[in-house]
Amino acid sequence: MSEQTPEQNLLTEDVRELLRLITQTDITELSLERGDAKIHVKRTPYAVAAPVVVTSGVAAAPVAVNLAETPAAPIGQPITSPMVGTFYASPSPKDPAYVKVGDEVHPGDVIGIVEAMKMMNEIESEIHGRVAAIHVENSQPVEYGQVLISIVPLD
Structure with a gap:
């Protein structure tokens, strides 16, 4: 062979x-x-x-x-996962989500957490804009580069 x-x-x-x-x-x-x-x-x-x-x-x-x-094409600017891990929409199950569709975010605002190897990594917005879509659910496993949230820029 x-x-x-x-x-x-x-x-x-x-x-x-x-x-x-x-x-x-x-x-x-x-x-x-x-x-x-x-x-x-x-x-x-x-x-x-x-x-x-x-x-x-x-x-x-x-x-x-x-x-x-199947992931939909993102609307606006995507915020992607910087690593493989588990996405969390809030700091704890009892707390509200960091963001929801329609919220305005600024650079540095936390939009979620990706847990990898027992380390909680806050994911921050890099732009000022409005949350157009949230592509992942709370406690969902995510891949490196997977779109988590889409933001429509505001000026």
């Missing part, structure tokens, strides 16, 4: 890009083959069929991905 070069293998980035294309465009179906790996993604009105990857004749079972769980 010959070894595959990186150019012939489907990489995680390839799969993410295919899913991004199908959820953020009018494309309804995509197929890609590289070496022995094949992927086919098809969007239905309510879900995206997750990729079926075939390598050396073995196929993984498809899984449906709810479009409602």
Whole structure:
């Protein structure tokens, strides 16, 4: 059996890009083959069929991905997570959220916390604006670079 070069293998980035294309465009179906790996993604009105990857004749079972769980394109300027962790909208479960949609924020205002390795990291706004959307829920795991909140700048 010959070894595959990186150019012939489907990489995680390839799969993410295919899913991004199908959820953020009018494309309804995509197929890609590289070496022995094949992927086919098809969007239905309510879900995206997750990729079926075939390598050396073995196929993984498809899984449906709810479009409602797919992140929407941010409105305004996004504030992203600087790390992998858990997002918290308030300092404690009994306290109100730092911000809600429609609130005005200024540079330095805390908009949430990302906990990583038992460290609480306050996430601050870098601009003056109005909160247009909150893209994550309290206690939700977040990835590095994931959009947490979108802010429409005010001058």
